[in-house]
Amino acid sequence: MKTPETLLNRLRRIMPPGVEPKCRTASELMAWHRQEGEKRSAELLKENQRARAERIMGxxxxxxxxxxxxxxxxxxxxxxxxxxxxxxxxxxxxxxxxxxxxxxxxxxxxxxxxxxxxxxxxxxxxxxxxxxxxxxxxxxxxxxxxxxxxxxxxxxxxxxxxxxxxxxxxxxxxxxxxxxxxxxxxxxxxxxxxxxxxxxxxxxxxxxxxxxxxxxxxxxxxxxxxxxxxxxxxxxxxxxxxxxxx
Ligand SMILES: Nc1ncnc2c1ncn2[C@@H]1O[C@H](COP(=O)(O)OP(=O)(O)OP(=O)(O)O)[C@@H](O)[C@H]1O
Ligand SMILES: [Mg+2]
CATH class of the missing domain: 3.40.50.300 (P-loop containing nucleotide triphosphate hydrolases)
Incomplete structure (x- = not known):
């Protein structure tokens, strides 16, 4: 299984020199993933609500x-x-x-x-x-x-x-x-x-x-x-x- 550390190390290897990764540590990477997941599920919730609101009156x-x-x-x-x-x-x-x-x-x-x-x-x-x-x-x-x-x-x-x-x-x-x-x-x-x-x-x-x-x-x-x-x-x-x- 790929741990956040291995993912970060791989990222550093393929990044052009001089470019800084957005996340420096494994815990920052995990927090970023969590935030993105929460954002996406809030979007999905809204999309569902919108679809339901449209269905009510057609x-x-x-x-x-x-x-x-x-x-x-x-x-x-x-x-x-x-x-x-x-x-x-x-x-x-x-x-x-x-x-x-x-x-x-x-x-x-x-x-x-x-x-x-x-x-x-x-x-x-x-x-x-x-x-x-x-x-x-x-x-x-x-x-x-x-x-x-x-x-x-x-x-x-x-x-x-x-x-x-x-x-x-x-x-x-x-x-x-x-x-x-x-x-x-x-x-x-x-x-x-x-x-x-x-x-x-x-x-x-x-x-x-x-x-x-x-x-x-x-x-x-x-x-x-x-x-x-x-x-x-x-x-x-x-x-x-x-x-x-x-
Ligand atoms: N101050 C205003 N500026 C621009 N457009 C307006 C203004 N007041 C009303 N209108 C336009 O006039 C039309 C009639 O207004 P509206 O449908 O909002 O009236 P209403 O108060 O809901 O009337 P009703 O009680 O008959 O339903 C709409 O096309 C609306 O966009
Ligand atoms: Mg009216």
């Missing part, structure tokens, strides 16, 4: 429409937008410090998905796993579990493994008891395992509390979490207006 974390959304291409024309951008940016930069999530609440076309996707794209680039999913899609997926004899528990497990889960269109679901229970189960389980949840909604504080319950509401934005009210007009209107002028 696509990668952020839908095509919002893959290009970044902090840089979020336009600021009011103080409110400036604050929203700065809070979203620092949420992304401080991700992992706590398990707090975010609630983006406001009218249609105000950029909730844009900033949530910007957070997601930033985190994906840093090797985190992110899934942005609408409540109706989530419910369809749960129903597919029932129809296909798949266990709903394993879907919940998978949803809890993603580093950041963003639940979009909270409040547009048909307010059935079953849907309410699923949504609460997902959020509650994630928060209990200290995994953050992002919520995008057209609802205000009180209406959202009616949907999610006071306990979940409290825990959503604790420990580094943020609540941002998107109080300005729709960017979509803005875009079509500009096109009309042209």
């Amino acid at each position: 696509r990668s974390g952020i839908c095509e429409l919002h893959r290009q959304c970044t902090f840089a291409n979020y336009q600021v024309t009011s103080d409110g937008q400036r604050q929203a951008l700065s809070k979203a940016k620092s949420y992304a930069q401080n991700f992992g410090m706590g398990f707090g999530g975010f609630v983006f609440s406001g009218g249609c076309g105000t950029g909730k998905n844009h900033l949530a996707a910007a957070i997601g794209n930033y985190l994906i680039a840093k090797n985190h796993t992110v899934l942005v999913v609408t409540v109706p899609d989530l419910m369809l997926r749960v129903r597919r579990c029932y129809d296909g004899g798949e266990s709903e528990a394993s879907l919940l497990d998978e949803l809890c493994k993603v580093d950041l889960l963003v639940i979009d269109e909270v409040g547009v679901q048909r307010e059935t008891r079953g849907e309410w229970v699923i949504l609460n189960q997902i959020i509650d389980r994630r928060l209990s395992s200290m995994k953050p949840v992002g919520v995008l909604t057209n609802l205000g504080t009180k209406e959202l509390a009616d949907v999610l319950g006071a306990r979940v509401m409290d825990r959503l934005t604790m420990d580094g979490g943020i609540w941002v009210n998107f109080t300005w007009g729709s960017y979509r209107k803005n875009v079509s207006h500009l096109r009309l002028i042209k």
